[in-house]
Amino acid sequence: MTTEPGPWWRSAVIYQIYPRSFRDTSGNGVGDLRGIIDGLDHIATLGVDAIWLSPVFTSPMVDHGYDVADYCDIDPSFGTLDDFDELVARAHDRNLRVILDWVPNHSSDAHPWFVESRSSRDNPKRDWYHWRDGTPDRLPNNWTRAFPPDEPAWTWDARTDAWYLNLFSPEQPDLNWANPEVRLAMADTLRFWLDRGVDGFRIDVVHGLGKDPALADVPEEVAGLPAVALIDTELTHDYVREIRSVIDEYDDRVAIGEVFLLESARIAKYYGTGDDELHLAFNFPAMFGPWEAEAWRRNLDGAEEHFTSKGFQTTWVLSNHDNPRHRTRFGGDEAVARAAAVLLLGLPGTPFLYAGEELGLEDAEVPPEAIVDPSGGRRDGCRAPIPWTIGPGHGWASPGTWLPFPPEADEHSVEAQSADPSSTLALYRRLLTLRSASDALRLGGHEIVHDHDGVLAWRRSVGGTDDTNGADDVLVAVNFTSEPVVFEGFADWNSLVSSHPDRAVAQVVGGHMMPDEALWAAPPR
Ligand code: ISL
Secondary structure: OOOOOOOHHHOOOEEEEOHHHHOOOOOOOOOOHHHHHHHHHHHHHHOOOEEEEOOOEEOOOOOOOOOOOEEEEEOOOOOOHHHHHHHHHHHHHOOOEEEEEEOOOEOOOOOHHHHHHHHOOOOOOHHHEOEEOOOOOOOOOOOEOOOOOOOEOEEEEOOOOEEEEOOOOOOOOEEOOOOHHHHHHHHHHHHHHHHOOOOEEEEOOHHHOOOOOOOOOOOHHHOOOEHHHOOOOHHHHHHHHHHHHHHOOOOOOEEEEOOOOOOHHHHHHHHOOOOOOOOEEOOHHHHOOOOOHHHHHHHHHHHHHHOHHHOOOOEEEOOOOOOOOHHHHOOOOHHHHHHHHHHHOOOOOEEEEEOOHHHOOOOOOOOHHHOOOOOOOOOOHHHOOOOOOOOOOOOOOOOOOOOOOOOOHHHHOHHHHHOOOOOHHHHHHHHHHHHHOOHHHHHOEEEEEEEEOOEEEEEEEEOOOOHHHOOEEEEEEEEOOOOOEEOOOOOOOEEEEEOOOOOOOOOEOOOEEOOOOEEEEEOOO
C-alpha cells in the first residue's frame, strides 16, 4: 500500500548532509559536491526520500557557509554549478529530491551588497542592512549576538561612523527585509535554484527576518539570550507569505523553516493558515528533551495539540549540525541510539535524519587547538567527517580532514556496517524499508496505548484498527529503561523490527521488552 494522497513531503524522510563533512574527492580535507554524488548510492540504499544540503553557496566560511557572499553560485571548495546540476540529475534519477539551505536573514560581510552598503551613507544599498547612527560607546539596543555568545549584536563601522546589526557574527550582517528591493533580490535567488530543479528550501532562521522597526530593547530578564531566539514579529509572517508565493510559482516544492523559537505554539504560527506560509517547521523543543518516557509522551501530545490538530504536518529531528548528536546527548550508549532510531521513524510526521546517525556516530573529541566553530567550538564535534571505509583516511581523498573523525571510525564506517546484518546501518535500512511499505507508518495518525513503567507505546494506523478490512496497523513500543519490562495488551503481536539484535523478526512479542529496546510489531494475522 503506497498510495500517496498528499504532497511528497508529508510521507518523506529527509536526510541532512553537512557538505563539508560528507565526503572529499578533491583532496583539500573538506567534503564536496562530487563526494555527495559518490555517496548517492549509500543514501538511496538507505531508503530516504530527499537530501537537504547545508549551504553550498560562495562563502568566506566564517560560519562554514551560513555566511553567503553569492546566493547564486557554488563555493569553489565544494565544486561548480555543473557539479551541482549533475548532483540534482543523479539524485532525481534515484528518486531523491534535493533541498537547499537558503540563508535570507543575513549575508556575508563579503557579499557585494554589504560591501556597497557600508561604503557610504548615501550608497543606494545603504538601507539593505540595518544601520544606526550613534557613537562607539552607545549601543543602539541591548540585543546580544550568537557568535560568540554574550557580545552585543551590533558592530561599529568606522568607515561611516555607524553601527550595523548582526544577530550572528560581525561577518554576518543582517539584511533589512523591510526594504522591498531586498525582498525582490532574494526572491530572484530562490527562482535561480528552483529553475535549476531543486525541490525546496530549508530556510535558515526564518523567524528572524522581520525586525521591530523601533529595534526596542528586549526585557532585561532575557537580555542574556541571543536575540535571534527572541525575535518573533507579525512582519515576518508577511515576508514568509511572499517567500511561499515565490515557491508556489513552481509545482511540488517545499518550504521548511528553521524557526528557532523554543515554544511549539510559537513555531506553529509559521504554518500560517496551513497553505500560505511554511509547509514544515522544525519543532526543536522535542530535540532538546531527555531520553525519558514522560518527555516523549509530552512531545507526542504537544505535536497533536500544536500541529496535527490544526492540519499542520509535524516534524521530528534528533540530531543536526548545531547540536551534539543524539547518541552523545543520550549518554553514548549504542543500544539507546538504536532505540532512538526505532522511535524516530515510528513517530507521526516528517522525520529528519542527520548524515552519520545511520552509522550510530558519536561526536568527535575536538581538542582546543582544532576548534573552528565561531560559536566557540560547541558545534564542531557533531560535524566530524563521515567515515566511509576501514583504514587510514576512511575514504577521504586527503591525508588530513578539517575536523577529526568520530570515535571508532573503522567500526562505524559505511564499509564495516554494510557487511554486518546486525549493524546500526542495517537497522536503519530495515526501518526505512518497512516504513516505505506501510501507509500507517508514513501517513497514519497515532494513539497512545501504554505509558507507564518507563515504556511508551503508540499505535499507528490508517483506515481504522480493524485488521479484517486490510487496515495497516503498527505498534511502536519503546522501553526507556535499562531493565526488562512486561506490558499488557499486545501479547500476541509479532515483531517487525527491533533495536535489539537478539529479537527475531516475526517473534511473538508477548509484551516482553528487553532493556533499552524499541520495536515495531503487527497484529496477529
Ligand atoms: O546553535 C546555535 C547556537 O550555537 C543556535 O542558536 C543557532 O544559531 C540557531 O539554531 C540558528 O542556526 C542557523 O543559523 C546560524 C548557523 O550558524 C546555524 O548553523 C544554522 O543552523 C546562522 O546562519
